[in-house]
Amino acid sequence: MRRIRRRILQPLLRETELHKTDLVMPVFVDESISRPLAIPSMPGQFRRPVEGVADYCEHLRDAGIGAVILFGIPAEKDSEATGAYAPDGVIQQAVRSIKERLPGMVVVTDVCACEYTDHGHCGIIGETAGGPDLENDLSLALMARIALSHAESGADIVAPSCMLDGMVQTIREALDAAGYQDVLIMSYSSKFASALYGPFRDAADSGFSLGDRTTYQISPGNAREAIMESELDAAEGADILMVKPAGIYLDILASLTGFGLPVAAYQVSGEYAMIRAAGERGWLDARAVALESLTAIKRAGADLIITYFAEDAARWLDEEQ
Ligand code: PBG
């Protein structure tokens, strides 16, 4: 085996190569700020004001990143997430301003209610068989409404992350009925109830006041259930499947490549924070570990990777050329 690792042969025989075009940068847009605000639990990441988001995307584009996924932090929340579908809501404004400036940038929007509800859950809370909890079918109409408002604003891809049964079909029907046949659905199809979302809840101000998310997100040990979730979303018309988190769920990611649809992996806030924190302490080389983790995610089968390292990785990949 040593022969095939001779230095001059390494580029020729490399099986997996990470490209800037594989990466999607998450962008937090905060309706209440007028300059970028650092996110303490995610060093190097910022909430951005609506007015600054097109500039930032232009900077990403110049660095070679061609896709963003947007998360909104509204000025006000309520029990029904009305801010999530308001025509002049934070995401709607952000999408319009990016698409106006950069029509070639792929804009993905997160379709969920948790940043817009005062209780912090991903939809409407009601009385269920198990007590107060996320109401499935009542919340579906809300998701259709949110997705439609994102499409009307110019989103290329809507990404429902609420883990409701039937979300993909409901959104597909709503988009088609309104003439948005070309808008894709990237489903957060295999989304685990992970403690690795901790820093995100700071970043997007989406902590919850009652219960937890285990009645809608998948338990970390359940592989068959996770694959079934993606299978159902594929049958409902998802265009892209997703595994989230990425790095410690590569077995699930590898299984999803069998459906024939593109597969996305979301390297989440906690994965980012762990690498950054250890890097800051000098315990490891954050740049090397970040690139290694992204390469491993691609090797396991991801066609695209949502990662907070996207902006930095673009520069690092340039430097390695
Ligand atoms: C909203 C959403 C979450 C993330 C993406 N979309 C939080 C959650 O489900 O609790 C997590 C992203 C991250 O941790 O980077 N449903």
Ligand code: ZN
């Ligand atoms: Zn949510």
